[in-house]
Amino acid sequence: MSGITLSTRRFRPQGLLPAALIVGAALTYAVVSLATAQSAQLSWAGIAGLLQRMVALGITACGQTLVLLVGSIDLSVANLISVSAVIAAHVMNGRPDAIALGIAAAIAIGVIVGLANGLIVSKLKVSPLIATLGIGLVLQGVLSAAYDDLPGSVPASFRVLAYGHVLGIPLALLLLAAVVALAGFVLSRTVIGFRLYGVGGDARTARLAGIRTDRFVIGAHIAASVTAAVSGLYLASWLGAGTPWVGRDGGYDLDSVAVVVIGGTLLSGGRGGVAGTIAGVFVFATIDAVFNMLQIDPFLGQILRGLIVISSVAAYTFRGKAHVA
Amino acid sequence: MTAKILTHAVSRPPTPRVAWRRINPTIVIFLVLLAAICWISPLYRTAPGLMSLLQRASPVIILSAGQTFVLVTGGFDLSVGSLITLVVVACALITGGDGSLTWIALLAAYGIGLTVGLINGAIVAWGKVPSIITTLGMLLSVKGVAMLWSGGAPEGYLPVNLRYFGRYVWRHVPLIQRLPVAVVVLVGSLAVLVWLFHFTNFGRLLLMIGDNPRAAELSGVPVRRQRMLAFVISALAAVTAGILLGGFSGVSVDVGTGYELEATSAAVIGGVVLLGGEGSMTGAIFGGLTLYALFTLLNLIGFPEPLRVAVQGLILVAAAALTARRSGTRQ
């Protein structure tokens, strides 16, 4: 029974959507840079700069993909990113020998928050939106109560994460690639991933097939929180300090949900994948870069950004038959 | 006809329950908070004090009651905060402080609300874009329109007669001494919303759609039209809240910021079930009251500001968990 219901979801290709998004965005970027005579943006440095815009959101969005796939959602990531960045900077406080400890502290907070989110959602049956919104508020409150200014800085050697290069490739891009590859591998090549789709697609059937769905929901939440923590670490390295508003101002909560959905993952779970998510992140990075090149008025840019979010999702949903809410 | 039969079917089967359990716990929580407020501050023991509390809470209550129409169908409306800002900015720009233009501004404000609601609803119902994404997009775009239109800083005050609704207080009223106009607006709006929600087929069908849209459609419910109207009601409620807020506090470009989540929180605290199918106006109204009473209490006892947000978060989760436990379904 499980074989039949679940296998149809296995390795479900995301189709041409991710490729189409990436090609479309890349072409727009190329055409705009040529049309505005900014061909330097097509050099490797320009493209690396474009790709680096993806890192923080991309890492977070990978975790968000897992959560959405099991039919949950995580709105606490933005505040968790701030917490992670601040804790890391506080623990490291400029000392190279404390880097490992700082990383461990940030990841540990991520695990704890993810566990809390997962337990509240799966055991207390609280709507994930409310659960993670509430936890996000708790994190924000505690963070601003604890730190009323910048708590120390990261040591120069930790800055390598965001500013270093390996063979001409920014280390940050390799970090993003590693997270994407790991999430992609788990989803498409392991039993865990296979069951994860099952849990999100039809929790009842999955349960009848003997899958302990709660564990997958909790696991996905832990994964999402850990990616948010990693993203916070990257931002601490990129900004050189942990700013308590970096996550909230960055809008990583709703943005990460938006890019995952733009990438074709269903909000209701069970279908989608990281390839689409990365395509969605690429679209967002391109919007920023293209608006800069075109010198779009910032307020007009805000209107267009909203319309792009809606229309890029509508582009493939409007043909659907089922009702969405 | 069909609809009528089905509405009957959706209503929960009578379960043997102790009577007190049927009371919405939010009402109890609200009364406890209110008692605490009265205990601390003598002002709130008087009718004028309570009226001023109600005046300030009106926008959130109206918002959360309006938001409930969307929530029970399983959707979200994140665009209400931006819509409030747009309404206030639009009123300032249209009147430029000239009181004779107030009626035009009010008409325009409701026109804007209607448009935003129709767009939200049409995209969700016919474009089949999930409402959280649709209204997130609209949150950005509507705020963008407000900023672009005003150039980032509105060019005028709100005229006195427009601010009347949110700010003015009638004095020497029998029994309660003072009656803020906002409270009258609140009662009027709620009367309409409660009637729509609980006493019309429209409202009953909304719950049905939230419960099971497919079944609703098969039984002949115009699901798409209903869904769109729910967004229209939410948007019109936001316009009313915007007029009260603008009236109370004047022009600013971030007057509505954050109200979308406050309204949803209020509804959830009141026991409205996200993902649809369950909820009542009483819950939404007392949810809004509870949230505002909580803020007031924390303010009165001088609770450290940054941690207030954390308390709000904990209460949100606890309320949702409580509702889930009570109804036995996922909240």
Next chain:
Amino acid sequence: MKRKTAWRLGVSGAALMVATTLTATAWAQTATSDSTAMAKEFAYEKALMSAKPIGPADKPWLQSLSSATVDTAKYKKAPPYRVCFSNASVSNPWRVVGWKVMQAEAELHKSEIASLSYADAQDKDDKQISDIRAFVTGGKCDVLIVSPHTSDALTPVVEEACKVLPVITFDRSVNTTCPVTAVRTIGGYAYGIAGATYVVDHMPKGGKLLELRTAPGIDVFETRDDAAAKIFTDAGIKPIGVEYTGADNAKTKAVVSDYLSRFGKIDAVWVDFGAMSVAVAEAFEDAGQDYPIITGEDQEDYLQKWKQEGFKGIAPTYPAYQWRTALIAALDVLQGKPVYGPNWILPQPIITSANLDQYVNAKMPPLHYAACGCEGMPGYPERWGGKP
């Protein structure tokens, strides 16, 4: 049974989290800021407040309180210039007014400026770093103006940019001396000192003072409050409350009303950000009470209310004319003219009832900032939403 287990699990999870966060709180609060550094900056800014600025008195945006200059001969180029500007955001009226001031200034130099390229970081440090990098790699800038969102965060990328082209910062600065000059005003302490001193001098003995803050942890507001708190403490005044309002008008009114109900009467309200002053005044109106001393800022709605109602007020400013200065400095650098530096310290006018009439202008919109230095610029007053 199962449900009970679930509850226990959830509760213990939540308890664990609360415990962790509380520990973190306690731990973090042991780190206190360096008070000697504060005392030094306080004394420095206090001294600057009475210093006489160099430069034309009718053009404060060209003045400086520090006479040191930087030689810019090595940056000299032939016009026209391509100016690039990385802005933190236009998310509040002060920044909107300022950005219009800079654009108007650019119009005044049409012949020298080939382009003014703009990148808006929407309050995201992350984006601002990428924006600056894109300017640098694009190779289409002769000079870069940066208004940083967070000083620490922007420091490394500004250092990168300095290697390629001259950089000017304004509003906030960065923690490196590589920019040619950092345009700034005296600072947050001076702002705090001006308002608090007025309150101390004018409040009746033993009067009740309420302090309203915008939000914790934002450098500008922290320095303003540090200075004011010091003045109040030195004068033996203990505020009846310090409240955060997020500069939200509705919340401000609610907070002030609650305090009025608790204390019956308030004699002075000090704010760290003038956007809330009118809401404060309205709270007193709605309570049917006389206005107290209300401090503010050069936002027009406050100035107009102050003039109209005649309460006791004072408006320290954070002048928006620094947006002009930044562009002027950028052009001077490219022309090889020496500029004030490494800090170009602009005077920070204080509006009192004596000079209020110079600043208040009923034709300007409520959210306009009077110390914009924009009268006489192209498009004034319509560009800023004013009536001719």
